[in-house]
Amino acid sequence: MQQDDTILITKIKQSDRNAFKTLFTRYQADLFKYIYYKTLDYSLSEDFVQETFIKVWMKRISLNPDQSVFSYLAAISSNLIRDHFKHLKVREKHQESEKEISTPFHDNPEEVMDYRILREKIHSIVNKHLSDTCRTIFYLSRIEGRSNPEIAGLLKITKKKVENQLYIALKTIRKKLKNPLP
Template sequence: MEISHPQSNALLTSDWKNNFESAFKTHFKGLHAYAFTVVKDSTIAEEIVQQTFFKIWEKKDQLNIDTSLTAYLYKTVYNHSLNHLKHEKVKQAYQAHTVHHMKNNTDNAEKKVLLTELQQKISVALSELPEQCRTIFQMSRFEELKYSEIAQRLGISPKTVENQMGKALKLLRVKLVDYLPIILIILPNLLIQ
């Protein structure tokens, strides 16, 4: 782990575990309050802070903090909070989209059942995608963003977006193979690149 700022060297010692524990105890309450101001849900705010510390622990050997530890933690919690809100917005748009389709097809009970089942299968398939794949796929398909817009929002290259979309589409096609004819009729642009 490389840490260039003297204030952030607290974690970079032979006693990493104790320093990590101390940082968690010192910053948890403030980070939770900060996340709560963004997501407006105490439980989710707690999960975001825990996720932040988990990722730091998980990547402790590759971690490179070039600001103070406090600034790094708050920035990371802020980014995780925004990602949560984006994910919720996409989920709500998807649910509204599905509800809209279901209302338009009330004359056919079989279609309703099929759409519900399809929605569940798509939700499960989406939830099984790696996080970055899922986020990129949802931004592309549900927010209708171009690859360059997604790359800019996520701070990654357009090529990475393209690769992750290819991976997401491939995985979803495999997971939803039994539903492809229905998807092609009802949601034609969902699994087509």
């Protein structure tokens, strides 16, 4: 029987390991893709998936069955990733932003665009300059190809908010492409 997430979380709160396995099976792939999109590192992404689910299990008592599971997993993993990269050296960050400047966005549509570079730049802006919620919604829409109502259902938010966040994402990306300085 396909149990919905609310029932699963209720069971996990009572330390039901089978329910936890069902939850893992249901979200492992989606979470992996979500994390990989941010880190671009395969084994690191595997680790973060594991760490995220460990956190869920350890904090199972305080889980809220009415909250969206995906946004909960997304929030935990985003925090883990942030903590991890905080420790990276400042120098690497500096190099990255230099790379950004060296390949500016062409304002003139007639000019030949290097789409590969554009894609990389968009990816970097999405991950650096969008809020977690905004990035999650943009990711689900563009990378997972989910429709706005689907995203609203998955994250338990309104369709209006999905549209607004996608608008903010596009606006931010366009602005940052024009003015690559952070």
